[in-house]
Amino acid sequence: MLVPLTVAGLRSVLWVLVGVAGLALAAAGMWWTLAHTGAGRVLGAVVSVIAPATVLALYAAAGMLGTALLSLALWALAVAAARIASAPAHTPLRERPLAEHPRHPWILMNPRSGGGKVDRHHLADKAGAAGARVVLLGAGHQDVAQLARQAVSEGADLLGVAGGDGTQALVAEVAARYRLPFVVIPAGTRNHFALDLGLDRDDPAAALDALTDGVEVRVDLGFAADRVFVNNASFGTYATVVSDPAYRDDKVRTALQTLPGLLTGLDAPRLRVRSAGAHVEGLQALLVSNNPYRRAVDSPHPGRRERLDSGRLGVLGVHVENTAQAARMVRGARSPNLTRFTAEEVVVEADTDTVPAGIDGEYVVLPAPVVCRIAPGALRIHVPRHRPGVPHGRPPADWPRVTRLALGRRPPADDRDPAPA
DSSP, X not given: OHHHHHHHTTHHHHHHHHHHHHHHHHHHHHHHHHHOOTHHXXXXXHHHHHHHHHHHHHHHHTTOHHHHHHHHHXXXXXXXXXXXXXXXXXXXXXXXXXXXXXXXXXXXXXTTGGGTHHHHTTHHHHHHHTTOEEEEOOSSOOOHHHHHHHHHHTTOSEEEEEEOHHHHHHHHHHHHHTTOOEEEEEOSSSOHHHHHTXXXXXXXXXXXXXXXXXEEEEEEEEEETTEEESSEEEEEHHHHHHTSGGGGTOHHHHHHHHHHHHHHSTTOOOEEEEOSSOEEEEESEEEEEESOBOOTTTOSSTTOBSOSOSSOEEEEEEOOOXXXXXXXXXXXXXXXXXXXXXXXXXXXXOSSSEEEEEETTEEEEEESSEEEEEEEEEEEEEEESSOOOOOOOOOOOOHHHHHHHHTTOOOOGGGSOOOOX
């Protein structure tokens, strides 16, 4: 704070306001780009680029650009140091050594997932060499859950999937129901679940080491009505976009064509969510996740989950109806248009009898209201003993606690780091 005050005195306050105004205009421009078509969309795209560029030009013309960059760098350093000083120790998933390795593992593989990763990495041959029975999904619709149940009836003592997150969730439900261990092989396109388990998405064959040199971890499972999700269940805007058959082939164009009607038109969804400690109405988009996702301001790895065994759902809702509300989104978590909390169970309601939903990216229609809950430790997963792991994140900086630490004062009893497990 002293850097701009020293260079520009009280005028630095004006320059801060100019920067905030530029961010607000950029947010408004993004809203116009998404919520309008034609000239409105073009204008929004121009504003979202011109606004921050103009702010930087003004800073440079006034000789404040270097000062602003130095001040921002010092703020980043201060926030990082505050997180390190006040954050409790990272608690990874508890690993349990295996009493014995599975004798009859069964692995379902989708040759079309991830652009052909199964064939490219020779996963079927390597799994067979490790003693697994491999079933390849063919063309057309097949009941994945029924294939898994049939494998259990035939004596399988471990179930695994080489495919995308949607297929992982279907087989994981069967594994949890029969209390069998489960193996995740990241052969899909995104594989968020595998990433949060600490697996190497670039080397899916390494996950097969879980069959011969693995450990067991317990993770939670999410439920939306009777559907299991390993990552998240989305309602509202995103769920409606993915329902369009054209979305699979051209995601960006389909979203840009669909969003204006969903954000400002008659098609705009209006959702309500309630839990034991919250009740929010008028949401356009709602994401319920199996354990909360990190925030971009809290971690260099946003969109990742710090844990998969907290026993809590992450709930993220958005409600933006006009340009002014879009501009307020620059406040981040403090914006009244953004809802974020955790719960063990939430109820999603709508003004219709059914609710479109995206369950781990797969489009489904669920009867309303939809009860979302979490089943703590419901899934036993075998993972390789040696794997990259999940990058450690840091919670938001606790400035009052950092101040007490800096002054040498003893934190209150309930404010101290928890004892290591």
